[in-house]
Amino acid sequence: MASIASTGPVLATERASRGIWRDALRRLLRNGPALVGLFFIALFLFLALLAPLLTPYDPVVGTLADRLQPPGSPGHLLGTDLQGRDELARIVYGARLSLVVCVGSVLMGLAMGGTIGAIAGAAGGRTDAVLMRTVDVLLAIPGILLAIGVVTWLGRGLPQIMLAVAATNAPIFARILRGSLLANREQDYVIAARSIGAPRLRVLFRHLLPNSLTSVMVAGTLALATAIIDVAGLGFLGLGPSDPRTAEWGTMLTDSTQYLRQGPFLIFFPGVAIVISAIGFNLLGDGLRESLDPRLKR
Amino acid sequence: MTLLAVDDLVVRFRTRDGTIHAVNGVSFELEEGERLGLVGESGCGKSVTNLAIMRLLPKPAGHLEGGRVVFEGVDLAKVSESDIRDIRGKDIAMIFQDPMTSLNPVLTIGEQMVETIQAHRKVSNSAARARAVELLSMVGIPKPEARLGDFPHQFSGGMRQRVMIAIALALEPKLLIADEPTTALDVTIQAQVLDLLRNLTTEHGTALILITHDLGVVAGMTQRINVMYAGFIVETAATADLFESPSHPYTVGLLHSIPRIDAPPGEELVPIEGRPPDMRHAPAGCPFAPRCAWRLDVCWSENPPLRAIDPTARVVSTGAASTHQVACHNPPTREEREAGRPLGDRYHPAPPPSGALDELSMARVGASAGEPDGAIGETADVWPESSSVSASPSAGGLPIDPTDR
Numbered sequence: 001m002a003s004i005a006s007t008g009p010v011l012a013t014e015r016a017s018r019g020i021w022r023d024a025l026r027r028l029l030r031n032g033p034a035l036v037g038l039f040f041i042a043l044f045l046f047l048a049l050l051a052p053l054l055t056p057y058d059p060v061v062g063t064l065a066d067r068l069q070p071p072g073s074p075g076h077l078l079g080t081d082l083q084g085r086d087e088l089a090r091i092v093y094g095a096r097l098s099l100v101v102c103v104g105s106v107l108m109g110l111a112m113g114g115t116i117g118a119i120a121g122a123a124g125g126r127t128d129a130v131l132m133r134t135v136d137v138l139l140a141i142p143g144i145l146l147a148i149g150v151v152t153w154l155g156r157g158l159p160q161i162m163l164a165v166a167a168t169n170a171p172i173f174a175r176i177l178r179g180s181l182l183a184n185r186e187q188d189y190v191i192a193a194r195s196i197g198a199p200r201l202r203v204l205f206r207h208l209l210p211n212s213l214t215s216v217m218v219a220g221t222l223a224l225a226t227a228i229i230d231v232a233g234l235g236f237l238g239l240g241p242s243d244p245r246t247a248e249w250g251t252m253l254t255d256s257t258q259y260l261r262q263g264p265f266l267i268f269f270p271g272v273a274i275v276i277s278a279i280g281f282n283l284l285g286d287g288l289r290e291s292l293d294p295r296l297k298r
Numbered sequence: 299m300t301l302l303a304v305d306d307l308v309v310r311f312r313t314r315d316g317t318i319h320a321v322n323g324v325s326f327e328l329e330e331g332e333r334l335g336l337v338g339e340s341g342c343g344k345s346v347t348n349l350a351i352m353r354l355l356p357k358p359a360g361h362l363e364g365g366r367v368v369f370e371g372v373d374l375a376k377v378s379e380s381d382i383r384d385i386r387g388k389d390i391a392m393i394f395q396d397p398m399t400s401l402n403p404v405l406t407i408g409e410q411m412v413e414t415i416q417a418h419r420k421v422s423n424s425a426a427r428a429r430a431v432e433l434l435s436m437v438g439i440p441k442p443e444a445r446l447g448d449f450p451h452q453f454s455g456g457m458r459q460r461v462m463i464a465i466a467l468a469l470e471p472k473l474l475i476a477d478e479p480t481t482a483l484d485v486t487i488q489a490q491v492l493d494l495l496r497n498l499t500t501e502h503g504t505a506l507i508l509i510t511h512d513l514g515v516v517a518g519m520t521q522r523i524n525v526m527y528a529g530f531i532v533e534t535a536a537t538a539d540l541f542e543s544p545s546h547p548y549t550v551g552l553l554h555s556i557p558r559i560d561a562p563p564g565e566e567l568v569p570i571e572g573r574p575p576d577m578r579h580a581p582a583g584c585p586f587a588p589r590c591a592w593r594l595d596v597c598w599s600e601n602p603p604l605r606a607i608d609p610t611a612r613v614v615s616t617g618a619a620s621t622h623q624v625a626c627h628n629p630p631t632r633e634e635r636e637a638g639r640p641l642g643d644r645y646h647p648a649p650p651p652s653g654a655l656d657e658l659s660m661a662r663v664g665a666s667a668g669e670p671d672g673a674i675g676e677t678a679d680v681w682p683e684s685s686s687v688s689a690s691p692s693a694g695g696l697p698i699d700p701t702d703r
Contacts, residue, residue: 125358189403192400193402195392196387196414197384206405206413211404
C-alpha cells in the first residue's frame with residue numbers, strides 16, 4: 001500500500017525537472033518538417049565551419065587552364081567556373097560568408113528592433129506613437145528596396161550588407177515585440193507581479209520580456225531564411241561584397257548568367273545552396289512556432 | 299483602529315466608445331483584521347474599486363478621478379510611485395480570480411516566491427527559499443522543497459491558487475484583497491481554498507476584502523458585506539443582517555435568484571429582469587430603477603444616498619455590529635423580501651419619464667403577447683395586472699419598521 005501511495009508524488013517530481021524549454025524541444029524533435037529543416041541547417045553549418053577541410057582549393061584563385069570543367073571532372077567534384085575556380089570551394093566558402101552575414105544581420109536586426117519595440121511597449125503613450133509610426137514608414141518600403149538604399153548610401157562591403165538586411169528586419173521585430181509586450185502587460189501574472197510591489201524594470205525584464213520573446217525568436221529564425229535570400233539578392237544585383245572575387249552565392253549567380261550556355265551547372269549549384277539553406281531556416285522557424293505555442297501543447 | 303478608509307472613490311475609463319463610469323463615489327471603511335465581502339454582478343465595479351486602491355488600474359484608459367484611499371493614515375492616491383510599490387505586497391496583497399493565468403509561466407514557483415520576498419526584504423537566497431518552503435507547507439502543498447523547482451503548469455488549479463495565497467501572504471500583509479479567488483475552481487476545491495483563506499487571515503490578523511458575485515461564498519467568510527451595483531454601493535450591512543433582512547431590491551433579487559436547500563418545495567426562483575445599465579452614460583436617478591419592481595417616480599430622477607435603515611441609530615461603519623444602510627427610495631417590506639417581489643396591488647413600477655419602453659415594460663409587453671418564454675411567463679405572475687395604483691409611500695418615509703428585524 002505504501003508503495004502505491006508514494007508513486008504519485010514521485011512521478012510528479014520526475015516530471016518536475018522539465019522546464020518549458022525542454023518541453024518545447026521535445027515537441028520540436030517530434031515535428032517532422034522541423035527535423036528536415038534542422039538537417040538542412042546542420043548541412044549548411046557543416047559546410048560553413050569545415051570549409052578548409054572539405055576542399056583543398058582557394059575559392060578566389062583559379063587556374064585558367066581548368067576553366068569551365070563540368071561537374072564530376074577529376075579533382076573538381078562540382079566543376080569549375082570561368083576563371084577556373086573550383087565550384088565546390090566557392091559553394092562552401094560562400095556558405096561561410098552567408099552564415100556570418102545572415103546571423104550577423106539578424107542579430108543586429110534583433111538588437112535594433114528589440115530595443116525599439118521594448119521601449120515602445122514599455123513606455124507607451126507618445127514615445128510609443130512616435131516610434132511605431134517611424135516603424136510603419138520603414139515597413140511601408142519593400143525590404144529589398146530598403147536594403148539597396150542602405151547599401152548605396154553606405155557603400156559596398158559586408159558590414160554594410162549586414163546593416164542593410166538588419167534594417168529590413170528591425171521594424172518587423174520591433175512591431176512583434178511591442179505587440180507581444182502589450183498583450184502580456186494586461187495578463188494577470190504581470191498585474192500580480194506589480195501587486196506584490198515588483199519594480200517596473202524588474203517587471204519588464206523578468207516577467208514581460210521572457211514571455212514575449214518566443215514570438216520574436218520564431219520571427220528571427222524565419223528572418224534568417226529571408227536574410228539569406230536578401231544577401232543573395234543584393235549580390236545578384238551587383239551590391240555584394242566589395243571584392244568582386246569573393247565567393248558569395250548571389251554574386252556567383254549573376255556571374256554565371258553571362259556564360260549560361262557554356263556552364264549551366266554554374267547557375268544550378270549556388271541556386272540549390274540558397275534554396276536549401278533558406279528552406280532549412282523556414283522549416284525550423286515554423287517548427288519552433290508550433291513547439292513554443294502553448295495552445296498547441298499536447 | 300481603521301486600517302483602510304475609501305472615501306468617495308470615482309473611477310472612469312476613457313475608451314474610444316466613450317467614458318465608462320466604472321466606480322461612482324464608493325465609500326467604505328475597514329478595521330484591522332476585519333473581513334469584508336464586496337458582492338455584485340460582473341462589471342459592477344467591484345474589481346475596479348480594488349485595482350484603484352492598489353493603483354493598478356489599466357493604463358492609459360483607467361483614471362482615478364476623485365476620492366481618497368486612506369491606508370494607515372496615508373492617502374494612496376497621492377503617494378509617489380515608489381511609495382505605493384513599497385506598500386504593494388508588503389502591506390496590501392492581492393489574489394486573482396484565475397490561478398491559471400496569475401503565475402508567470404516561464405518562472406518556477408520558487409523563483410516567483412523568492413522574488414516576492416526579496417522585493418521587500420533584504421534576505422539571502424537561501425533564507426528566502428526557506429521562507430518559501432515554510433509558506434508552501436502553510437498553504438498545504440505536499441513536499442514543498444521539491445515543488446519549489448516546479449513550473450506553474452505542473453500544478454493543478456487548486457494548488458496554484460494555494461501558491462498564490464502563499465505568495466500573497468509571504469510578507470504578512472495587513473490587508474489581503476481576494477478578487478473572486480474561487481470562481482475558477484471546482485466546487486470541492488472552493489471550500490478548501492476558502493477555509494484556508496479564513497484560517498490564515500484569522501491566524502495572522504489579516505484584514506480581507508473578498509470580492510465575489512457569489513453570495514454563498516461570502517456568507518461564511520465575512521463579517522460585513524457591501525453590495526455593489528453599477529459602480530455604487532447600494533447596501534451595506536453585517537453579514538447576518540444582510541441575509542436576514544436584505545433591504546435593497548437588488549439584494550432581494552440576488553438572494554431570490556439562488557436556489558436554497560431550505561426553501562419550501564415548489565418555490566420559484568425570481569430572476570432579476572433586464573441587464574445592468576450601460577456604464578457609458580452618467581447615471582441619472584437610481585441605477586437600478588430600470589430593473590426594479592419597487593421603483594417610484596422619484597427613482598428615475600434622484601439617486602438615493604446610502605442611509606441607515608433606522609434613522610435614529612448611531613452609524614457604525616465597520617465590524618460585525620455595523621449599521622445596516624441602504625440606498626433606496628422604496629425598500630421592500632419584510633413580506634416582500636420573503637416573496638422576492640412587490641406584493642398584491644401595492645403599486646405598479648413607475649414608468650420611465652420619457653415614456654419609452656424600458657426593460658421591465660418590455661418584458662411585460664412580451665408576456666401579454668403570449669410569448670411562451672419561461673422567464674417572461676414568470677414575470678407576468680410576479681406583477682399581476684392591476685390598474686389601481688395605490689398610494690405610493692413618499693420617498694422620505696421608509697416603509698420598513700426597524701423593529702421587524
